[in-house]
Amino acid sequence: MSGSTSGLVLIDKPQSWTSHDAVARTRRLAGTRKVGHAGTLDPMATGLLILGINSSTRLLTFVVGLDKEYFATIRLGSATTTDDAEGEEVTRASAETVAALAPEAVAAGIAALTGAISQQPSAVSAIKVDGVRAYARVRAGEAVDLPSRPVTVSAFELVGSTPVDGFLDLTVRVECSSGTYVRALARDLGAGLGVGGHLTSLRRTRIGPFRIEEACPLDQLDVASALIGPAAAATRILGRLDLTEQQAIDLGHGKRIDVDAGQNLSQAGPVAAIAPDGRLIGLVEFRGTQAKSLINFPPDETPDEAPDEAPDAAAAGAVDGDA
Missing domain, CATH: 3.30.2350.10 (Pseudouridine synthase)
Structure with a gap:
């Protein structure tokens, strides 16, 4: 798999493995060190662990707080x-x-x-x-x-x-x-x-919206086939704002854009801004009738490509489940 591919991967963590073990294995399989996780599980625990690859590690902050x-x-x-x-x-x-x-x-x-x-x-x-x-x-x-x-x-x-x-x-x-x-x-x-x-x-x-039925056992993981692209992942977590070509260009340049009155402008928190070609431009928040970029994804990123530095996502998680 290309080391530049970005997205979320849902893992079914086996017993006795630490969350760090799961990250280390995924790094090797994905061919990149830019892998993080959102919320650890104790070695005794099994089940759903969400990993972010490359630029999609930016989404893990929003996964950690989900129920x-x-x-x-x-x-x-x-x-x-x-x-x-x-x-x-x-x-x-x-x-x-x-x-x-x-x-x-x-x-x-x-x-x-x-x-x-x-x-x-x-x-x-x-x-x-x-x-x-x-x-x-x-x-x-x-x-x-x-x-x-x-x-x-x-x-x-x-x-x-x-x-x-x-x-x-x-x-x-x-x-x-x-x-x-x-x-x-x-x-x-x-x-x-x-x-x-x-x-x-x-x-x-x-x-949140991700279930264990979607997850892949760690010993059977094929990262490329298991990957949820950044646009699909961000939309499931945060909701979606569909952009025109010009809006996508403007947001990519850091400009605010006017938002159609048909959008839910009252939504609190960020929303995934999606270009007409399906690419995740970034995460935006509404300010009145405008949308302001909070986090931009690389402008040359395809729906499942984007290099980036991985944050210490593991430190952001809770243990146990700990929810």
Whole structure:
């Protein structure tokens, strides 16, 4: 594949691979170092990871903040240092206590963690504390107490429950805002029920408009065939403004353009500006009846070509899923 090709690639990340591993493999396959990702997944987690190639790394900023969907397994009856199965167990409830959990109590606990909530992120996370990631401080033996922050859990549904060796495993579906820690939901649900809880599996199935069904397993990835071109990707994320030839030229030169009254001029945030030939000219925002360029894509770029420097997209993401 040409190193100048640009676009987004949807990966189905396997367990035990880090998001950095996925980026490194894609760099080799794509023939370019200009690859970034939007929102990491823990090695334990599987599922949807969105990568940007070349100039389309500029779009990752707008992917990071999209809402996400996960399917997860929460084990009630045991709490760990990391709020997931990779940590050391710190508390365990008796099998009798776990068996006595009423379905109504579990449902009430889930309901209490649904909607607009305040959540304390897991200490073992990628959040930076004075420039150092929290997980690095924890591994160095420091006590890390991260402040709570507002998140939105728009759906927290119990799909099924299974008693396992004195524990109760819950299969759940979660839809949540960016920055939500599914591990923390498991921890808080178990704490609220008085038995402890942690995450034993996590699979991300959606990021904004992108679904896992569109993703390619990492070991089968062919970047050229998997690529979503910059115009198509930006349109799905941000919406679309169709340009005339002259408007495309003017925007490419940094000029403001007049916008037809039929466009939705009230849309907040950027919109993808698309030339008549299907090329992504850039991202614009509306100012009254005009559109102003926020980010331009290279003027010599074809719908799937554009060299550019990749930003540190990995640093912009949240971990876990962390939504």
